[in-house]
Amino acid sequence: MYSKIIGTGSYLPAQRVTNEELAAQLAAKGIETSDEWIVSRSGISARHYAAPDQMSSDLAVEAAKKALEMAGMQPGEIDLVIVASSTPDFHGSFPSTACIVQRKLGMHNNSAAFDVQAVCSGFVYAVATADAFIKAGVHKNVLVIGAEVFSRILNFEDRTTCVLFGDGAGAIVMSASTEPGVLSTKMHADGRYADILSIPGSLAGGAIAGSAFLYMDGQAVFKLAVTVLEQVANEVLADAGMTASQIDWLIPHQANIRIMKSTARKLDLPIEKMVVTVDQHGNTSAASVPLALDRAVRDGRVKAGDNVMLEAVGGGFTWGAVLFKM
Template sequence: MTVYSRVLGTGSYLPAERLTNHDLVERLAKIGLETSDEWIKTRSGISARHFAAANELTSDLAVKAAQAALKSAGIESSDLDLIILATSTPDHLGGFPSTACVVQDKLGAHNHCAAFDVQAVCAGFTYALAIADAFIRVGTYKKVMVLGAETFSRILNFQDRTTSVLFGDGAGAVILEASAEPGILSAALHADGSQRDILCVPGRATNGGVEGAAFLTMDGPAVFKLAVKVLEQVAHEALEKANLKSEQIDWLVPHQANIRIMEGTARKMGMSMDKVIVTVHEHGNTSAASIPLALDAGIRSGQIKRGQHLLLEGVGGGFAWGAVTIKY
């Protein structure tokens, strides 16, 4: 019998502090940085974002999303065989110990299920989902929680308006289970390390301190150009692997980085924006959390229904990108 990995449940969490563009403009003005709601919206489509509280860690956000997903799936944390967490903002320096292990403990999943982090920045959730699918298909695990969680507000340089207005914090979760029914149909993953400098945090831990900048830096035009190109390519690759045409996709669930990138990708795919799940206006760019946040929002709103075909795709620093097709 062929084994598939099927979506059993989803969940998400956004920190309580919601900053509109106007809120952020006022905050930045206090440190002498000028920007505007119109400037932000025009370039990104973002109207608001959420920032974690000072005492909230990435693992705390992930746990809230995980608990919602467990409730949605109707299972307990002790039923999980594996936890995979995609993040670029782990609880501990160097990601050691993994934030997935911290989440396992905070969830009370004390059945010694496996847990590890995945680092592929904004493409991290597609990478993590593909890894989970592979484990289930070969029979290693039966129930896997895949998380994307970020506290990007901690690595933003608020003297740089080109990046500080774009990102937010949040977490999303998907629980996969082994099934005889098709769920995840295909995955396509790629990377190009030669492009690593156009989106990165260049600082390095050295002798108890940081060498270089510990803030996110980005070459916006270069990222935009590369993102639209590779997202179209990887989307077609994933569709071909699943024997699907773009017109058979009910919903495109893209990484929520920039509305113009999303519109450009949809246009190249020949898809209407009416078939794209959009949350960037409310969440900003939440990196590895953005796809599961958007997926959960689409499911909870009733837009995404059982039996529909979904295309998930993301691109981010590394440079890394990926796409996954799902029959939900």
């Protein structure tokens, strides 16, 4: 028994903000940046921001509808919903954003639903979890979503972070299949590096103790990311009995083009085999991998039978990879 991806979908909020527009907004606050500065350090040219009344679940539902449509399925046929998000609708994911998505899709009580929190690695963790449930025979059709409204946790007085992130959602439908689908998954975490990417605040007495804004030690994250992404890519390849030359498409977390290109080089993969969308929507955390996957499926690059590798790193520190046949 395999789990197979049979539908993909994505959604970006209507408000698109270019580097020039963001630089002008920051200049009004006395903060200097530019399109050249942002592009040279990250590869990002634009990002999308959710409207004030849009929550992660709203973005997730739009992406889910498209994935279900591609899969030719109705919401009632899904028996598990997993949402990866660091920006849930409610504090502490209580109730879970997955339950809110279930309600908004009209699925009521016909499926289980829960959230996964592994920051930018969340979608990869969620896919690995869905794969395990399907292969164990516990669930048959799983809706896996990465959805974020990171604009809500950005400090727009910190140019080193506020220019990097955006909002969006991506979704896939995974179903039980006798044909090869997911070939290998690997998940890792190392809590010793919890402080290099975090929101260092907690809820106490109805108020935030500490900071509610995202904090990132960029150099530390970069150094760790380029190391672990190569390692986990080789792990899933070895587990599947494959080599990097057999990868048709590499879809890494869309955080920084320099990290992404470094991973491709270490795997000896041509840059042309890597899906890049970071330039158009920035780092959308758990949404970035499914957004890029859906883009590549819909524009015809990723086709049935292709070997695809997904990989991501995130706060925690977490990282993981998924190797599958489309």
